[in-house]
Every structure is written in structure tokens, then in C-alpha cells.
Amino acid sequence: MRLGLIGYGNIAGTLLRLIAETPEIRLEALTVLGLPGKTDELGKDLEASHGGLGCSFAAVSSAEELLAAKPDFVVECAGHQAVVSHVPTILKAGVDVVLVSIGAFAHRELEAELRAAAEEGGARIVLPAGAVGGIDLLAALRPAGLTSVTYQGCKPPAAWAGTPAETAVDLDGLKEATVFFTGTARDAAAQYPKNANVAATIALAGLGFDDTKVELIADPAASGNTHEFTAVSGVARTSIRIENLPSPGNIKTSVTTVYSVLRELRNRVAPVAI
Known part of the structure; x- marks a missing residue:
């Protein structure tokens, strides 16, 4: 596989380490799209940290350069602005x-x-x-007539630092679990782009951004990130609760997110996809 990555942060680094431990995924070439002016540094880091992958490495700073490397598949893990700047060009190609x-x-x-x-x-x-389960069932139930989908996301107060939650509640002074946001999945994803990707995933699989109800919670007793949703349809009612450990080096991201991306890569090359 010729793999392209957009971004080289916590998710990308962890993913590459997992790929090295996954025999089914054999990389022929890896091209990483990073920040302008940082490609030399990035290239050296790739060689030093992931030389065990046994593939060629290239660091680039534009979608056009990434496409010139002829990737079979691209993984975006760099945030909303990177999606705006690079993903449409890659899809059009x-x-x-x-x-x-x-x-x-x-x-x-x-x-x-x-x-x-x-x-x-x-x-x-x-x-x-990503960090939540049951998305296959939720998407399957949509044609059956979903009547409601509600999502709750709970993380330690520190995971909400640097977000509008800081003005909604006193994160440092919390003594108990506190709901600081109630609204739609669209508002949650827009206001908390680094924390509420799960809300967006559930919305896209189910009732859409404007009809999916969301509660975001800061809990000083939480040891990780908990995601829970309930969906009601004409044929079934389902509740899913996932308690995740945070990704090493980034408390905002659940480590299962990286394994979810690894699964997509494995299914891309495996004779049986599940």
C-alpha cells in the first residue's frame, strides 16, 4: 500500500506504530503532508521514528505534492482547517x-x-x-424510521480546557459531574471541534446534525472519555456506552480512535473485511 497522511500529530504517530505491528498492512511508500517550512524536520522524524516500517518516506506541504506520490489511500488526522485546505483536492483526484x-x-x-x-x-x-461503537447498527436502523437519537459525551475537566466550556463552568473547581452543553450535534461539533467528532459521527449515521440531541459533561471523577448514545426506531431501541482511555499525549482524544483508523486500513487490504 502507498499511504498518504495529512498531519503528523498524536493520532498519526500512534497509527504508524500500530501499522508496524500489523502484518497484514505492508507499506510500500508513506507520504506525510505537514506544515510548510517543516518538511525537512518532518522527514528526519519519520525516518528516525518509523524506519521499522521498511518503506520509503516523503514529507510534503501541499495536496498537489501528496498526490504526486500516487497514494492508494489517504488518512486525514490534522483538524478542520486541514480538511478545508487539502481534502477536496485529493478527492477530486x-x-x-x-x-x-x-x-x-x-x-x-x-x-x-x-x-x-x-x-x-x-x-x-x-x-x-472513531471513539464510539454501534455506528453500523445506528446506520442500519435509519431506514427503519429513527424517532430519536441522543448522545452524551463525558470527559475529565482537563480535556475541555481551551474550549467554550471554560466560560460555561469553572473547570478547575468542579466537584461533581456537570453538564455544560445541551444542544444539537451541529452546534456541538462546531463549538468543540477537537472534542465532539463522536457527536458528528452519530449524527451522520442517524438523524442528522440538527435532529441529534447532545449533552457534554465534565466530570472530575472520570478517568477517561465516555461516549454513550441511545437510538429509538420503529424496529429496535439500542443503547451504546463506551468507556475509553485517552490517547497517550492527548487527553482530548480516545485511543480507540486510532484503532478505528487501523481497522479501515486493514479492511482495505484484507481478503475478508469486518
Whole structure:
């Protein structure tokens, strides 16, 4: 596989370490799109940290350079602005993209642009389940007539630092679990882009951004990130609760997010996909 990555942060670094431990995934070439002016440093880091992958490495700073490396598949893990700047170009070129920053779909104009770019290039936008489970069942129930979908996301106060939660509650002074946001998945994903990708995933699989109810919670007793949703349809009622450990080096991200992306890569090359 010739793999492209957009971004080289916590998720990308962890993913590459997991790929090295996954015999089914054999990389022929790895191209990473990083920040302008940082490609030399990035290239050296890739060689030093992931030489065990046994593939060629390249660090680039534009979507055009990434496409010149002829990737079979691209994984975006760099945030909403990277989606805006790079993903439409890659999709138009006919290359499938795994979109980790799913909350970007909360912006109507960007969602329309991404869908149009994928259609124009004959490419697919792959949305991994990320930190939550049961997305397959939720999407399957949609044609059966979903009547309600409610999501709760609970993380330690420190995971909400640097977000609007700081003005809603005293994060440092919390003594008990506190709901600081109640609204739609669209508002949650827009206001908390680094924390609420799960809300966006659930919305896209189910009732959409404007009809999915969301509660965000800060809990000083939480040891990790908990995601829970309840969906009601004409044929079934389901409740899913996942308690995740945070990703090493980034308390805002659940480590299962990286394993979710690894699953997409394995299914890309495996004779049996599940």
C-alpha cells in the first residue's frame, strides 16, 4: 500500500506504530503532508521514528505534492482547517480519504464541497467509527424510521480546557459531574471541534446534525472519555456506552480512535473485511 497522511500529530504517530505491528498492512511508500517550512524536520522524524516500517518516506506541504506520490489511500488526522485546505483536492483526484476530523461535516458549505469533490473524482470519503461503537447498527436502523437519537459525551475537566466550556463552568473547581452543553450535534461539533467528532459521527449515521440531541459533561471523577448514545426506531431501541482511555499525549482524544483508523486500513487490504 502507498499511504498518504495529512498531519503528523498524536493520532498519526500512534497509527504508524500500530501499522508496524500489523502484518497484514505492508507499506510500500508513506507520504506525510505537514506544515510548510517543516518538511525537512518532518522527514528526519519519520525516518528516525518509523524506519521499522521498511518503506520509503516523503514529507510534503501541499495536496498537489501528496498526490504526486500516487497514494492508494489517504488518512486525514490534522483538524478542520486541514480538511478545508487539502481534502477536496485529493478527492477530486480520485483518491479515497479516511476523514478523522468528522466534525468538519457540521459546516454545511464544507460538507457540500466534500461530497461534490468525491463525486467529481469518483472517490469515497470514509468516516471511521472513531471513539464510539454501534455506528453500523445506528446506520442500519435509519431506514427503519429513527424517532430519536441522543448522545452524551463525558470527559475529565482537563480535556475541555481551551474550549467554550471554560466560560460555561469553572473547570478547575468542579466537584461533581456537570453538564455544560445541551444542544444539537451541529452546534456541538462546531463549538468543540477537537472534542465532539463522536457527536458528528452519530449524527451522520442517524438523524442528522440538527435532529441529534447532545449533552457534554465534565466530570472530575472520570478517568477517561465516555461516549454513550441511545437510538429509538420503529424496529429496535439500542443503547451504546463506551468507556475509553485517552490517547497517550492527548487527553482530548480516545485511543480507540486510532484503532478505528487501523481497522479501515486493514479492511482495505484484507481478503475478508469486518
